Amino acid sequence: MATKRRRRGEIEENDSDSKSETDDASEKDFRWDNGNELVMLYEIRAVSFRNDDSSDDEDGTYECQMNENACAKLYNDRETSDVEIFISSRPDSRPRKSTPGGWPCSLFYAHKSILASASQMFHDMFYGPTKKEGDIRIYNISPDPFEEFLRCFYMRNVSFKMGNIAGVMKLAKIFVAPDCMKTCVDFLNKCTLSPKNIFDLIELANEYEITELKQRCDECITSNKMEMIIQHDDFLYRDRYTLKKILQLNLLECDQKIIFDRCIAWANCKIDYDTRGGSGNAENKGQLLREALGDCIYLIRFNRMTIEDFKELAVKYEGLFTAAELIDITQSINVNGYESEFFRQ
Structure with a gap:
């Protein structure tokens, strides 16, 4: 019995396992000629709806997925x-x-x-x-x-x-x-802030000048106790900009002794990193701490410490303060209404 010869694009019924999504249309809509020529089996053209109420000039923009x-x-x-x-x-x-x-x-x-x-x-x-x-x-x-x-x-x-x-x-x-960068910024502006990620976000907000994120970081630090935020070990490995940013938000009710101790811990970590774990010259430790802290030290409110606490740290970290600064801090603690020449109050 003669077998019907298939035309290009045709399949037999028992070949259903190999059907593709275009098979139903291939027999009646198009054919392939010469390997790469696609021939439509009927004309596809624009249609004028003369009896329709809508205008042929009507146009619109619609979302296409x-x-x-x-x-x-x-x-x-x-x-x-x-x-x-x-x-x-x-x-x-x-x-x-x-x-x-x-x-x-x-x-x-x-x-x-x-x-x-x-x-x-x-x-x-x-x-x-x-x-x-x-x-x-x-x-x-x-x-x-x-x-x-x-x-x-x-x-x-x-x-x-x-x-x-x-x-x-x-x-x-x-x-x-730029489109990818904008998407990242949108993500950061909507992400949840916490004491665990606040340091990373402060650095990103500064590096990429994300104003809204900067404001949200400030609010996060203000709404949480600063002492709790800086107790995280992650705080010790941040850059000086982040340290300064946090100290600039140093609220009046914060315990300045705790803030000072954490700043010293941060400075020691920086010294260890800079000296590859050598911790620098022990005889000049106070000077090394001062170099590490830079002008961040002026943001600590020493006038809100007790004179006993300040004397203890001044002795412990000899060389950290100049003679003029020691006098200035002592007077700001003991003399009511005294305005410090160097330090934030």
Whole structure:
């Protein structure tokens, strides 16, 4: 019995397992000729609704999800990608595909046109006068923040982890991706502040000049007891700007002895770091502490200590204060209404 010959695009009923979403339309809507020519089996043209009440000139803008959904499906898609990006946390690594014993790295699949459309640096890399060929290798960066950074190019809705946000913002700055940076700022302006993350957020607000976040950090410190916030060990590893920012909000009701002790602990940590754990010259410890604290020391309200507490710390940290400062602080404690020449009151 002769078997009916199939036309291009036709399938038999028992081939149902191999049907694709376009099979139902292929027999009646289009055909393929010469391998890559798509021929519609009927004309597709504009229609004039002459008897309709609406005008042919009527126009409108409506939300379409197709671009958003299509772009999201392309994220890290190996089949459609045209560039491979290798990420390694080692500053000197040379990751290689399928190489046993090679440095550990993460591989991401991306699309040059999508990256270039939202990043000036990617545009220059792929389409500029000195465009790069082949895969892209980025060293000295953890894969987690890069993954969240890459999602910003493909997804309408993205989520960030607090531990990755600083890295994502650094990448957005380096690769000149303003839309990604704006998304990060929106995240920070809405995130929950607590004594545990306040120091990270203060530094980010200062580095990227995020006014709203700065104000929220101030309110967080004001609403919590400052003594409780600075008792966190994380406080000891912050930069001088963060220390100064906190001391500038030094509220009158705060225990100045506790604040001073934590400032000394911060200064000792800085000295250990600068001297690689050597702690500096013990004979000049007071001077080293003063150099570490810088002008932050003037923000401590010594006049609110008792004279006994101040004498004790002055002896303990010999060299921390000048002779004029010792006299000034003593008078600000003992003499009612005295205005300090050096220190905040």
